[in-house]
Amino acid sequence: MKKIYALSLFIVVALFLASCNSKPTLRILNWGEYINDDVVANFEDATGYKVIVDVTDSNESFYSKIKSATTAYDIVVPSDYMVEKMYDEDLLYQLDYSLLPNRDNVTYMSGVSDIYTSMAATTLSRTGETVDYTDYAVPYFWGSFGIMYNNRVAGLETALETYGWAAYFDPTLTASSVSRGMYDVPQFAYAAASFYLEKDINVVTNTTLASVQNAIETANFVQWGDDTLKRNIESANLDLAFTYTGDYLDRLYLQLDEGKTIEEVQSDFNIYIPDNTLVFIDNLVIPNTSKQVSMAHEFINYMLDPEVVALNSEVVGYATGLVEAYDIIVGYADSEDTWYKNWATAYQIYYNKDAVTNLVPLTALSAEQIDKISTMIDNVRS
Amino acid sequence: MTNQVYPKAHLNDYGYKEIKHIKPILKILAISFAILMIFMLYLPIIVIAIESVNSSVITSKFDSFTLSWYTNIFNESELLNAIKNTFIVSLIATSLATVLGTLFAIGIDKLPKKMKSKIVFLNNVPILNADIVTGFSLMLMFRFLMLLFPNIFGLTTLVLAHLFFTLPYVILSVLPKLKELDPNFIDAAMDLGIKPYKAIYLIVIPAIKAGILSGMLLALTMSIDDFVISFFNTGAGFDNLSIWIYGVLGRRNLTPSVYAFSTLLTLLTGGSLILFNKINQRKGKKHTK
Amino acid sequence: MIKQYRRLAIPYIVWLSLLVFIPTIALVILGFTNLTSSIVFSNIQFTFSNFTIFSEISILTGFKNSLIYASLTTIISFVTGYLLAYIIYKSKFKNKFMIMTLMILPMWSNLILRIDGLANIMSNNNILVDLIGFSPLRNLIGTPVGILIGMVFTYVPFMILPIYTALEKIDYNLDEASSDLGLTPIKTFMFVTFPLSFKGVVTGAIMVFLPTFSGFAIPKILSQGNMIFLGNIIENKFTNTVYNDGALLSASILLFIFLAMFLLRRFDKEGETLL
Numbered sequence: 001m002k003k004i005y006a007l008s009l010f011i012v013v014a015l016f017l018a019s020c021n022s023k024p025t026l027r028i029l030n031w032g033e034y035i036n037d038d039v040v041a042n043f044e045d046a047t048g049y050k051v052i053v054d055v056t057d058s059n060e061s062f063y064s065k066i067k068s069a070t071t072a073y074d075i076v077v078p079s080d081y082m083v084e085k086m087y088d089e090d091l092l093y094q095l096d097y098s099l100l101p102n103r104d105n106v107t108y109m110s111g112v113s114d115i116y117t118s119m120a121a122t123t124l125s126r127t128g129e130t131v132d133y134t135d136y137a138v139p140y141f142w143g144s145f146g147i148m149y150n151n152r153v154a155g156l157e158t159a160l161e162t163y164g165w166a167a168y169f170d171p172t173l174t175a176s177s178v179s180r181g182m183y184d185v186p187q188f189a190y191a192a193a194s195f196y197l198e199k200d201i202n203v204v205t206n207t208t209l210a211s212v213q214n215a216i217e218t219a220n221f222v223q224w225g226d227d228t229l230k231r232n233i234e235s236a237n238l239d240l241a242f243t244y245t246g247d248y249l250d251r252l253y254l255q256l257d258e259g260k261t262i263e264e265v266q267s268d269f270n271i272y273i274p275d276n277t278l279v280f281i282d283n284l285v286i287p288n289t290s291k292q293v294s295m296a297h298e299f300i301n302y303m304l305d306p307e308v309v310a311l312n313s314e315v316v317g318y319a320t321g322l323v324e325a326y327d328i329i330v331g332y333a334d335s336e337d338t339w340y341k342n343w344a345t346a347y348q349i350y351y352n353k354d355a356v357t358n359l360v361p362l363t364a365l366s367a368e369q370i371d372k373i374s375t376m377i378d379n380v381r382s
Numbered sequence: 383m384t385n386q387v388y389p390k391a392h393l394n395d396y397g398y399k400e401i402k403h404i405k406p407i408l409k410i411l412a413i414s415f416a417i418l419m420i421f422m423l424y425l426p427i428i429v430i431a432i433e434s435v436n437s438s439v440i441t442s443k444f445d446s447f448t449l450s451w452y453t454n455i456f457n458e459s460e461l462l463n464a465i466k467n468t469f470i471v472s473l474i475a476t477s478l479a480t481v482l483g484t485l486f487a488i489g490i491d492k493l494p495k496k497m498k499s500k501i502v503f504l505n506n507v508p509i510l511n512a513d514i515v516t517g518f519s520l521m522l523m524f525r526f527l528m529l530l531f532p533n534i535f536g537l538t539t540l541v542l543a544h545l546f547f548t549l550p551y552v553i554l555s556v557l558p559k560l561k562e563l564d565p566n567f568i569d570a571a572m573d574l575g576i577k578p579y580k581a582i583y584l585i586v587i588p589a590i591k592a593g594i595l596s597g598m599l600l601a602l603t604m605s606i607d608d609f610v611i612s613f614f615n616t617g618a619g620f621d622n623l624s625i626w627i628y629g630v631l632g633r634r635n636l637t638p639s640v641y642a643f644s645t646l647l648t649l650l651t652g653g654s655l656i657l658f659n660k661i662n663q664r665k666g667k668k669h670t671k
Numbered sequence: 672m673i674k675q676y677r678r679l680a681i682p683y684i685v686w687l688s689l690l691v692f693i694p695t696i697a698l699v700i701l702g703f704t705n706l707t708s709s710i711v712f713s714n715i716q717f718t719f720s721n722f723t724i725f726s727e728i729s730i731l732t733g734f735k736n737s738l739i740y741a742s743l744t745t746i747i748s749f750v751t752g753y754l755l756a757y758i759i760y761k762s763k764f765k766n767k768f769m770i771m772t773l774m775i776l777p778m779w780s781n782l783i784l785r786i787d788g789l790a791n792i793m794s795n796n797n798i799l800v801d802l803i804g805f806s807p808l809r810n811l812i813g814t815p816v817g818i819l820i821g822m823v824f825t826y827v828p829f830m831i832l833p834i835y836t837a838l839e840k841i842d843y844n845l846d847e848a849s850s851d852l853g854l855t856p857i858k859t860f861m862f863v864t865f866p867l868s869f870k871g872v873v874t875g876a877i878m879v880f881l882p883t884f885s886g887f888a889i890p891k892i893l894s895q896g897n898m899i900f901l902g903n904i905i906e907n908k909f910t911n912t913v914y915n916d917g918a919l920l921s922a923s924i925l926l927f928i929f930l931a932m933f934l935l936r937r938f939d940k941e942g943e944t945l946l
Contacts (some may be wrong), residue, residue, distance in 0.1 A: 031629075032630040033460070037459050057629040222813065222897065223895040228895070234442075235440065235794070235798055236795075236796050237441035254440065258438060258439075258440075258445070377726075378732075379728045379729045382899055398855055401856075409823045420773070423774075425788075426785035426788040429791060429792055429799075430788050433788070433791075444754070488676050492675055502692055504692075506932055507932070510877065510878075511887070511928055512902075512923070514906065519695070519698060523693065546690055549683070558792070573938065578675055582676075599775065624781055624782075627783055647779055648780055655772045656772070662767075662768070
């Protein structure tokens with residue numbers, strides 16, 4: 001018996017010891033399926049490092065994992081407002097641009113620079129601090145939000161183009177059978193309603209909460225979800241939904257793979273991007289708890305190479321932040337390969353760098369404010 | 383002797399209802415009900431199986447029959463990684479739980495009555511407690527340990543967490559069988575000169591084999607599909623299958639290879655359990671002959 | 672002699688005390704104080720301010736929804752589960768292992784995949800409609816019936832197994848004896864079989880009620896986010912790192928769990944029917 005106890009003890013101790021790692025590893029915390037495996041493999045081949053990519057599904061999860069420091073991540077990919085929050089709480093490492101030579105060869109898309117300026121402005125008004133977010137973050141992917149709609153329902157497209165947000169929030173402007181869905185993230189719902197009410201999406205007071213609650217109640221959403229929304233619009237189980245533009249492109253690419261043409265898919269379901277809408281940008285940042293800071297810089301430098309970014313974009317349906325990468329992708333429009341051609345065409349339609357839209361990012365709200373919004377939405381759904 | 387025909391007795395004469403003629407109908411009703419229930423239990427599995435051979439990624443339309451998703455499993459590195467991690471954790475945790483659980487159960491069985499019922503009470507808590515509460519509280523405890531072992535989060539904490547909620551199942555399976563075991567056997571063995579610990583191996587374990595096996599099966603089942611507890615207690619890229627599926631379901635698309643894997647797993651497990659059962663039955667028949 | 676074996680249990684007693692006692696106390700502390708997530712002990716304050724969350728409509732609705740659905744699920748599982756267990760018991764199908772296998776096998780598929788599959792065939796346009804023209808569960812998504820079906824058929828194995836175990840333990844002679852003494856089959860069931868299997872029913876009811884009361888995945892997917900359940904709220908609180916509220920709600924679930932455990936001790940001291 002003592003032998004068995006000893007053996008078990010040995011296994012448990014071995015487990016503890018195994019957790020001490022020896023090979024230089026780069027740990028990345030990323031969204032699900034948000035990086036091309038080929039890109040990671042190429043990086044590993046070029047540098048000889050080992051890369052481990054952890055996956056999670058929300059900014060809040062990023063935050064709690066970094067805050068609790070249960071694992072020492074070297075690279076994290078949070079969205080705009082989470083970068084603000086992490087900066088407020090001193091969780092970020094200031095980037096050393098001398099280790100990022102590729103930065104001098106690329107230009108950021110104008111939309112991206114605008115977002116960083118906007119983030120700096122909200123931080124200034126919130127904490128009084130002046131900060132340049134490019135000191136801490138490098139753009140990874142960004143994208144807009146729009147209203148995905150089931151084009152098989154007559155009149156829906158015209159209603160959206162005439163009334164914009166109102167067609168989504170006001171049931172009287174569309175047929176009575178039209179069903180609406182909303183993203184299951186309270187801040188997104190709050191932002192969408194604020195756009196409709198033409199208020200600032202990042203201001204949370206008791207009056208704004210009340211008016212938003214009113215708007216959401218009138219809209220009568222029958223579904224709250226994340227990826228179920230886009231799948232249901234595609235299969236005509238839902239008619240209107242507020243989603244990422246990338247969500248639409250996901251399904252578009254899948255349909256294209258099945259042999260449809262872009263026009264065919266658009267006549268089934270499409271996405272309408274209002275003139276003022278929500279935007280997000282996911283950034284590469286280095287947490288303070290990182291153990292491999294120079295390795296992390298090498299990775300970020302690698303991700304500033306337009307060719308690499310273009311390769312990465314083949315798998316991720318969101319927009320790239322680098323003008324040079326955008327040009328490479330759009331260049332495929334003349335390609336012989338149908339897949340590349342379709343990809344480039346879709347890119348130009350939905351992520352056009354010259355499109356005139358007012359893109360507003362979310363800002364970091366305090367835990368109490370988020371809780372209030374959360375509770376308000378829960379109250380609506382009760 | 384007169385050939386008097388005596389009247390046949392009927393249950394009705396005694397005040398009872400005659401139900402012999404209803405019995406066949408009841409039997410058919412019962413069997414159809416049982417089949418309906420089992421069908422409903424397996425309906426989701428059937429849907430998953432259908433989706434796994436659907437050549438279209440769009441889950442609401444069936445395009446054509448294809449087996450390519452099964453071979454595609456090997457191309458999806460994230461999926462393979464998650465599967466590998468799941469198996470590693472579950473196998474280690476289940477083996478440890480089975481061995482340790484059996485030993486602990488033997489110890490608990492021999493405790494004085496009051497202490498025994500207290501321990502059984504505590505033992506039930508991991509089983510009955512809500513996943514979220516268990517996961518969160520374990521994470522709190524492990525964070526204290528992290529001061530000593532900085533890299534502990536990952537495989538280690540995951541195995542420990544799984545051990546936490548699988549041990550009770552093993553113990554709960556083994557305890558009843560231990561109760562049925564005649565203590566005189568062990569006494570007799572020791573009278574014959576076998577050391578106490580060897581007696582466990584030679585006498586107790588063969589007698590409670592069925593309990594150990596069902597405990598092991600239950601532990602493995604609970605550990606393989608766990609999500610919430612694993613979510614709070616993992617780290618360093620050690621995602622298991624449930625965490626991976628949950629993470630992919632948010633923004634991205636679920637590859638049908640997951641359905642293929644799930645169907646394969648069901649078929650494999652079902653097949654091996656049926657096989658195992660047939661072998662046992664044959665062994666049983668040999669003994670009775 | 673056998674008392675030596677007691678020593679084997681000592682490590683486990685330590686383990687349980689560490690990992691069960693202490694976290695429970697920690698949760699209660701979190702719920703009743705204003706301790707924040709960074710676990711700083713310097714300015715700890717015993718307060719009831721966290722209880723204000725109980726005034727929010729969403730929490731009350733969440734509680735109500737969880738309670739109603741958990742109770743309904745338990746009742747329906749009890750009726751259908753007992754029937755099925757009884758049918759199997761009466762059919763002289765003595766291979767308990769096969770029964771266990773059959774019930775456990777669905778649990779080897781990921782829960783989210785299974786519920787997603789159910790949600791698929793409950794929608795209007797779904798794969799069964801495409802394949803064979805109709806779906807038995809069509810258009811049930813988002814409806815209470817749909818949610819109940821999902822919950823019942825996920826958890827009914829937990830009801831069937833303990834009841835079957837309890838039924839198996841009944842001495843068959845009792846059945847014959849009651850017939851000899853003049854009871855009809857129905858009366859035998861009511862006065863002999865059912866009371867003897869009752870501890871299995873209690874175990875099964877607890878094993879179904881507790882997960883459905885605190886779970887959130889199934890109701891979330893099958894109600895399409897329209898209904899709030901207690902599990903959703905706790906999950907939100909923990910992800911938004913508002914730990915105190917979450918801990919308080921978790922502590923209230925613990926109340927139910929301890930209640931259940933007292934019931935269990937009264938009816939099934941040895942924990943025989945838990946499996």
